[in-house]
Amino acid sequence: MKQILTAEQIDSTLERLYKAVTSQIPEDMPVAVVGIRTRGETIARRIVERLAKDKPKLHVDFGILDITFYRDDLSRKRGAPLVRATEIDFDIDGKWVLLIDDVLHTGRSIRAALDALSDFGRAEIIRLGVLIDRGGHELPIAADFVGKKRSVPTGQRIQIRLKENDDKEGAYIIKEEA
Amino acid sequence: MTKKVPISSRKKHKITDFVGGDVSERTTTQRIAALVPNPSPVEVTSGDDFVWTRKDLLGLDQLSPQEIVHILDTAETFREVSTRSIKKVPALRGKVVALLFFEDSTRTRMSFELAASRMSADTLLLTSKGSSISKGETTLDTIKNIEAMGVDVFVIRHGESGAAQMVAKQVTGSVINAGDGSHEHPTQALLDIFTIRQRLGRLAGLKVAIVGDIAHSRVARSNILGLRKLGAEVVVVGPPTLVPNKITAMGCSVSHSLDEVLGEVDAINMLRIQFERFGGGLFPSLAEYSKLFGMTSARLKRCKKDVLIMHPGPINRGVELTSEVADGPNSCILQQVTNGLAVRMAVLYLVSQGKID
Amino acid sequence: MTNKKILIQNGRVIDPANDLDEVCDVLIAKGKIAKVGAANKTDLRGAEVVDAKGKIVAPGLIDIHVHTREPGHEEEETIASAARAAVAGGFTTICAMPNTHPPMDDEIAMHYVIQRSLEAAAARVLPVGCITKNREGKQLAEMGAMLAAGAVGFSDDGNGISDSSVMQRALQYASMLGAPILQHCQESSLFGGSMNSGAIAVRLGLGGIAASCEEIMLQRDLDLVKRTGAKYHMMHASSAGSVDLIRRAKAAGLPVTAEAAPHHLLFTDSACMDYDSNFKMNPPLRSAHDVEALRHGVADGTIDTLATDHAPHTREEKELEFALAPFGIISLDCALGLYAKAMIDSGACDWPTLIERMTAGPAKVINSELGTLTPGAAADVTIIDPKKRWTVNVDKFASISRNCPYDGMKLKGRAIMTIIDGQIKS
Numbered sequence: 001m002k003q004i005l006t007a008e009q010i011d012s013t014l015e016r017l018y019k020a021v022t023s024q025i026p027e028d029m030p031v032a033v034v035g036i037r038t039r040g041e042t043i044a045r046r047i048v049e050r051l052a053k054d055k056p057k058l059h060v061d062f063g064i065l066d067i068t069f070y071r072d073d074l075s076r077k078r079g080a081p082l083v084r085a086t087e088i089d090f091d092i093d094g095k096w097v098l099l100i101d102d103v104l105h106t107g108r109s110i111r112a113a114l115d116a117l118s119d120f121g122r123a124e125i126i127r128l129g130v131l132i133d134r135g136g137h138e139l140p141i142a143a144d145f146v147g148k149k150r151s152v153p154t155g156q157r158i159q160i161r162l163k164e165n166d167d168k169e170g171a172y173i174i175k176e177e178a
Numbered sequence: 179m180t181k182k183v184p185i186s187s188r189k190k191h192k193i194t195d196f197v198g199g200d201v202s203e204r205t206t207t208q209r210i211a212a213l214v215p216n217p218s219p220v221e222v223t224s225g226d227d228f229v230w231t232r233k234d235l236l237g238l239d240q241l242s243p244q245e246i247v248h249i250l251d252t253a254e255t256f257r258e259v260s261t262r263s264i265k266k267v268p269a270l271r272g273k274v275v276a277l278l279f280f281e282d283s284t285r286t287r288m289s290f291e292l293a294a295s296r297m298s299a300d301t302l303l304l305t306s307k308g309s310s311i312s313k314g315e316t317t318l319d320t321i322k323n324i325e326a327m328g329v330d331v332f333v334i335r336h337g338e339s340g341a342a343q344m345v346a347k348q349v350t351g352s353v354i355n356a357g358d359g360s361h362e363h364p365t366q367a368l369l370d371i372f373t374i375r376q377r378l379g380r381l382a383g384l385k386v387a388i389v390g391d392i393a394h395s396r397v398a399r400s401n402i403l404g405l406r407k408l409g410a411e412v413v414v415v416g417p418p419t420l421v422p423n424k425i426t427a428m429g430c431s432v433s434h435s436l437d438e439v440l441g442e443v444d445a446i447n448m449l450r451i452q453f454e455r456f457g458g459g460l461f462p463s464l465a466e467y468s469k470l471f472g473m474t475s476a477r478l479k480r481c482k483k484d485v486l487i488m489h490p491g492p493i494n495r496g497v498e499l500t501s502e503v504a505d506g507p508n509s510c511i512l513q514q515v516t517n518g519l520a521v522r523m524a525v526l527y528l529v530s531q532g533k534i535d
Numbered sequence: 536m537t538n539k540k541i542l543i544q545n546g547r548v549i550d551p552a553n554d555l556d557e558v559c560d561v562l563i564a565k566g567k568i569a570k571v572g573a574a575n576k577t578d579l580r581g582a583e584v585v586d587a588k589g590k591i592v593a594p595g596l597i598d599i600h601v602h603t604r605e606p607g608h609e610e611e612e613t614i615a616s617a618a619r620a621a622v623a624g625g626f627t628t629i630c631a632m633p634n635t636h637p638p639m640d641d642e643i644a645m646h647y648v649i650q651r652s653l654e655a656a657a658a659r660v661l662p663v664g665c666i667t668k669n670r671e672g673k674q675l676a677e678m679g680a681m682l683a684a685g686a687v688g689f690s691d692d693g694n695g696i697s698d699s700s701v702m703q704r705a706l707q708y709a710s711m712l713g714a715p716i717l718q719h720c721q722e723s724s725l726f727g728g729s730m731n732s733g734a735i736a737v738r739l740g741l742g743g744i745a746a747s748c749e750e751i752m753l754q755r756d757l758d759l760v761k762r763t764g765a766k767y768h769m770m771h772a773s774s775a776g777s778v779d780l781i782r783r784a785k786a787a788g789l790p791v792t793a794e795a796a797p798h799h800l801l802f803t804d805s806a807c808m809d810y811d812s813n814f815k816m817n818p819p820l821r822s823a824h825d826v827e828a829l830r831h832g833v834a835d836g837t838i839d840t841l842a843t844d845h846a847p848h849t850r851e852e853k854e855l856e857f858a859l860a861p862f863g864i865i866s867l868d869c870a871l872g873l874y875a876k877a878m879i880d881s882g883a884c885d886w887p888t889l890i891e892r893m894t895a896g897p898a899k900v901i902n903s904e905l906g907t908l909t910p911g912a913a914a915d916v917t918i919i920d921p922k923k924r925w926t927v928n929v930d931k932f933a934s935i936s937r938n939c940p941y942d943g944m945k946l947k948g949r950a951i952m953t954i955i956d957g958q959i960k961s
Contacts, residue, residue, distance in 0.1 A: 066255070069269035069297075069527075080230040080531035082251055085258040119264040239738075318854055338856035339740035340810030359858070360740030396740060427734035 004150065004158070005171035013131055017147035018047055021098060021129055022054070024145070029096040029124060032061035036113050037084060039102035040065075042164045043131055047100065061095070063088035070112035086116065093121040098145075102160040104130040107141035132171065134158050221382045222408050224248040233532035234346045234353040235525050237362035238403040246404055250372050252524035253517070259296060260519065269527050270299035273330040278304045279356075280317065281337040285491060285515070286356055286366070290333050293522035302329065317341060318348055325349050331530055334358070339396075352529040360394045365525055366490055367400030369518040371408065373510050374445050376517065377486055382409030387439050388430075389415040389471055390449030390498065391460075393422050397449060397490050402430045413439050416471060419460040436471050437480070445486035448473055448498040464497055473499040478508060486510050539583065539957060540564045542574055546587025546918065550594055551891035552898075552907035561592055563914040566957035571908050583959075585952065587918055593890045594906050595627025595915025595955060597897040599717075600692075600770060600794060600842035601867060603629075603660065605651065607636025612847040612935050614651035614660050619933040620845075620867040621658035622960045625950020627915035628659040628905055629867070633670070634693040640665035640676040645684035657960060658953075659915075661687045661901070666705045666716060672696050675708055682712050687901040690717035692770060695752050697723045702756065706765035715766040715792070715900060720752040720777070721818070729858045731804040731819040739807065741858060744819050746774035753777055757784045760791060768900050769793040771844050773818035775828030782837040792900045794842040795829050797866050798940070800877035802826075806940070812853045812860035813940040816846065830877060833892055834884040840897040841889075843870045847936030865939050868932040871919065872946030879921075880947060886921060914957035923949045 005013065025031060033051075035044025041064045048062045064087040099113055110128060117123065129145035134152045152158055152173060159172045222243040230248055238246065259267055275294040279287050282305065294301045302324065317336065324332075331352045334342045339359030346353040357363040375381055386405055392398045392414045402412050402425070412430035414421055421432055433439050440446075451467060461467050473487060487499065487509045495501050504511060541563040548571060549556050560574040562582070570578065598621065604612040614631060621629045631648050633639035639648065645662045652660035664681035666689045668674045678689055689709060695718060696702040702718075709716050725748040730736050732743025753769060757780060760767045772778060772793045781793045798816060803823050806814040814820060832838040846863025853860050866873060874893070878884045898906030905915060929942040953960045 069267035079533055080252075080528050082224065082226070082228065082248060083255045083527075085255040087258075115268065119262055119266070121263065316851070316855060336856070338858050340857045343810050344856060358740075359856075362740070393737075394740075399738070399740060422737045424734040424737045428738060 002173045003170050004173055005148075007169035010131075010160075010162075010169045010171060013147035014043065014046065017043075017129055017131060017145055018050060020145040021047065022051070024127070025055075025058070026096050026125075030061070030094065031058065031098070032063060032090065032092060032095045032123075033098045033100060034063040034065050034088065034117065036099070036101045036109060037064060037066045038165055039160050039162055040100045042162045043102060044098075044100035045164075047098075047129075061090040063090065063092075065099075065113055065116055067109060067112040067116050070116045072108060072112070088120050091121055092117065092123045094124045097123040097126045098129055099126055100129050102131050103158050104128075104133045104141075104143050104146075105136050105158075107137045107139035110141050111139055131160060132158055220409070221380055222247050224251060230528045230531065231533045233529055235364055235529055236342050236346055236353065236355045238364050238367055238400045238407070239362065241407070243407045246368070246371070246407060249368055249521070249524050249528060250375060252528060253368070253372055253520040256520040256523040256527070257517075259523070260516075266296050266298060268298045270294065270297035270330075270530055273299045273530060274302060274328060275299045275331045275333060275526065276302040276304065276324050276329040277333045278321070278324065279335045280306055280341070281335050281357070282306055283335050283357065286335060289515070289518045290356060290522050290526075293519055293526055296519075296523055297526055299331070299526070302327070317345065321345050321349060325351065331526060352532060354525055354529060357396050359396065360399070361396050362400045362403075363396040364400050364404075365518070365522055366397050367404045368525070369514055369521040370397075370401055370447060370488060370490070371404050372517045372521055373488065373514050374410075374486060377510055377513070378444060378484075381405065384444040385411040385413065385442055386445045386447065387413050387415050387433075387436075387443040388447045388449065389436060389473075390451060391420045392416055392425055392449070393420050394452065395449050397447075399428070401447060402428045406430070413443065415439060417461055417467075436477065440477055440480045441482070443485065444482060445488060446473065446481070447488040447490070450490060450492065451494060451497055453494075468497045472497060473503045475500060475502045475506075478503055478506070481508075484508070488514060491515070540569075540581055541585060541914075541954065541957065541959070542578055542582040543585045543587050543592050543916065543918065544574065546590045546592035548592045548908065549887050549890050550908040551887055552594070552895040553909060555908070556887050561908060561916065563916070563954065563957045566914050568908050568910050568912050568914050568916075570910060585918070589920075589922070590951065591886060591890070591919040591921055592908075593917050593919060594894040594908050595953070596625050596871065596893045596917050596950070597628045597840075597903070597906055598626050598843050598845070598867065598870065598893075599630040599688075599840060599897045599901055600796070601629040601631060601845045602634070602847060602863070603631040603648075604635060604847055606647070610935070611849055614648060615655035615657065616933060616935045617845070617867065618652060618655040618657035618660050620865075622953045622955070623933045624868045625871050625917040625919065625953050626658050626867065627917065627953060627955045628661060628903075630661050630663050630687060630901065632690065632692045633663055633665045634691070638665050638670040639663075640668050640670065640681075642677065642680040642684035645681050645686050649685050657955075659955060661685065661903075663688050663690050663692075663717060665689065666691045666696060667701065670694065672698055672701055675701075675705060678708060678712055678714065682714050686714070687903065688715040688717050688768065690719065690770065692717065692719045695719050695721040695723070699755060699759070703759050703763065706759050706763040706767065710763050710765035713766065713902065715768045715902070717768045717770050718752070718756055719770050720749045720756065722748050722751045725751065729815060729819075730807045731821045733804055733822065735804045735807060739810070739857075741807070744817070746776050746821060746825070749774055749818055750776040750780060753780050757789060757791065760784070760789050761787075764790065767791045771796045771799065771818055771842070772829065772832070772838060773799045773821055773825065775825045778828045778832040778837055782832070785837065792839040793832075793837065794840045794897075794900070795833055795838045796842060796844045797870055797873035797877065798864060799829055800826060800833070801873060802940075807857070810857040811940070812855065812857055813864055813938055815857060815860055815862055816844070816864050817862035830881065830883040833878060834888060839892065840900055841870075841874050841892045842897070843867050845870075845934070846938075847934060848938045850937060853938045863938070865932070865934050865936055866941060868934055869927045869939075869941055869946065871950055872925065872927070872948050873941065875921070875948035876946055914954060916952075916954040917950050918952040918954075919948065920951045921948045923947070923951065925949050
């Protein structure tokens with residue numbers, strides 16, 4: 001396990017992502033931010049809290065998406081950890097929706113998230129923001145807002161740790177077990 | 179060298195190694211130990227790291243308290259799906275769920291059918307009327323034929339105790355017991371327990387009465403096992419002809435007076451009286467039964483204020499409960515039905531993720 | 536008959552009928568026991584010598600309760616296959632139960648069993664005739680004619696005789712003949728389940744068969760035996776209460792005997808926890824208390840004989856839901872090891888006692904002169920290796936059926952040679 005970002009570097013990466021997002025937030029459309037469980041939810045929450053401070057007049061809906069049921073790689077290999085509820089208690093019809101995840105890799109989670117979102121209604125625009133884009137995309141999916149690009153060889157995985165979930169912050173490269 | 183053959187007058191000594199060791203001890207020891215589950219003083223939680231691995235749900239007998247809570251928590255998640263505009267998730271897309279109802283049960287079948295379709299599974303339906311079941315084919319032959327069509331999950335309702343277990347030994351797919359004889363009805367008990375937890379906020383330390391034909395009730399057995407494992411107390415109530423004394427080995431107590439337990443319980447589960455059993459002379463008349471064991475407004479007044487009145491359905495109004503009780507504020511009968519859907523979605527999802535050896 | 540001489544040397548010769556337990560030789564000649572004691576040169580001349588050092592030399596074992604299924608269910612067992620299974624298990628004589636299709640309730644059926652037994656040329660198969668015509672429990676069958684044709688006793692096994700007046704008449708009539716009535720004690724109005732009544736049945740949601748279902752009929756029968764003086768045998772005793780009733784009846788001097796089956800000496804009803812129909816039999820497996828009482832009963836002689844109640848069923852019959860599967864299991868091929876496990880390994884009794892319950896004990900029940908090594912007796916001999924460790928493998932059974940819960944069980948003690956009428960059968 002190798003650390004590639006320190007807590008401070010996570011902060012600055014998040015700052016870049018936030019800046020990119022705020023520059024594009026529309027003023028003529030209702031806005032919603034939806035985080036993908038678990039780290040995407042935390043990043044999304046930080047963005048929404050920041051927006052509340054910086055743009056107090058802007059109303060932003062916040063939702064959490066659990067994409068387990070939408071994955072295309074559900075299998076009997078892993079067993080079933082607890083699936084938590086999706087919490088989108090607002091109407092997404094006609095909204096500008098910012099979808100947030102921690103790491104963009106194959107794009108399959110994002111595909112699942114887009115499927116899940118479409119079960120909640122018809123958003124006007126969906127944009128994707130990620131903390132790190134590590135390359136290796138397997139679907140025609142790219143992020144609109146990226147905190148940092150960092151290419152990582154196949155067989156390795158980036159793990160983001162955030163203090164809300166893991167007590168400490170940082171990004172690490174982990175060898176994936178075969 | 180010659181010794182007399184001693185035939186009588188042998189000293190009486192303690193013989194300890196019955197049951198023969200090799201054969202019957204292979205699985206029974208730990209399960210016998212579970213005959214009297216310890217009540218948990220604190221609410222059981224499954225924990226964040228808990229992972230479900232079972233491919234079958236045959237009964238609550240085999241499940242650990244954590245596994246039961248994991249199903250309940252997963253059911254919470256699925257409750258949300260039913261609130262969406264599109265009430266469907268693709269979790270079981272491409273999977274085949276066979277609903278094999280060797281014994282008729284309209285509502286359990288409908289609940290499972292809707293649960294499977296909300297998970298995007300395809301369903302196969304077999305009911306007892308006009309099928310091979312009525313043509314003398316054995317259960318295993320029927321199952322093997324259906325399995326050959328490529329089935330991922332078998333949901334089985336059967337009139338004989340142990341049928342689901344028998345099938346699970348023979349098929350590679352998952353098996354969900356939707357009620358076998360007088361043995362277990364795990365999804366019904368799970369939805370009952372889910373409803374109690376939802377309404378009262380906890381299970382540990384509660385006292386639940388189950389009233390009626392305990393001897394022949396799979397709902398009672400699964401409820402006793404599940405509630406005890408999660409720390410609730412259970413008292414079963416009915417006439418001695420419907421309540422076997424040995425049921426106490428499952429960790430519950432027995433009462434033959436509904437009036438005596440009314441004031442001390444937090445929930446009362448009124449079991450359906452099967453009219454066909456009445457012919458067996460197990461109690462003198464329906465009128466006498468409902469006088470002694472029916473839930474009425476007068477009895478409800480003597481209960482705790484927020485006592486839950488439950489019934490697995492279908493209700494015989496005026497026998498197990500009066501209409502005022504069934505439709506009153508303490509009743510959660512319709513909530514049970516709603517929760518049944520979420521519980522069955524959770525079970526379908528979990529077993530289909532369970533590991534196959 | 537054969538003229539062959541066989542000399543079994545240096546075995547531990549146990550002949551309970553003669554109170555004998557001694558290391559010596561047994562000489563067989565002309566199909567009879569010729570001599571028991573030290574062999575001399577004359578004995579050796581022309582004899583096939585069998586070295587039985589370290590082995591037990593016993594009278595041929597007898598099992599008075601076997602379902603040979605023929606006629607009617609030859610897909611489950613035949614008289615010949617049961618006779619071969621018996622030889623494999625060390626039995627030289629078995630009794631065939633008459634609950635066949637049609638039931639064996641007349642002298643022709645008795646001749647049929649004996650003829651089939653001769654053709655099989657394996658263990659001796661002796662017929663038991665029905666007590667009532669067609670096993671219906673109503674009208675007495677022709678017991679006199681059947682006895683003359685070779686029946687060794689009478690039973691409606693599978694059912695008890697429910698009607699007390701019919702039972703009384705059966706006992707009265709049999710007392711004239713001196714033949715035993717073998718009763719399957721089961722009060723039909725209390726019968727309606729598939730396993731022992733108790734906590735396990737309640738837990739499994741299966742109907743229970745209480746011990747009282749057996750004991751009520753036994754108690755009634757003992758009262759009738761007292762009035763009629765008939766020879767009465769209780770089949771497959773399964774409960775502590777039954778052992779107690781038999782013990783008291785014997786103390787009161789009644790002419791009663793009883794048997795116990797290997798499964799009732801080895802398992803409790805907790806064996807049914809997996810709904811395995813190979814643990815379903817009638818009477819059912821009961822509690823640890825009952826197992827203990829039965830073992831003590833066998834040890835102290837309250838139980839006169841061990842009998843398998845070998846009940847073959849096909850795989851498709853047994854592969855059903857527990858309540859729908861038929862009662863009965865097989866054990867003839869492996870019974871000796873099972874008895875040794877229940878009685879010797881547990882310390883309940885010694886080999887001479889165990890052998891008594893399988894030789895002189897059953898011979899007494901059916902008024903037979905078999906079951907002894909007395910010179911002049913039929914040369915039925917079973918040589919047992921009491922130290923042989925082996926594993927039950929149903930695929931090697933001589934029986935046609937496979938409904939056996941003991942498959943894979945490790946046992947100690949096995950018959951290594953079975954000699955019938957002076958012929959080595961295995």
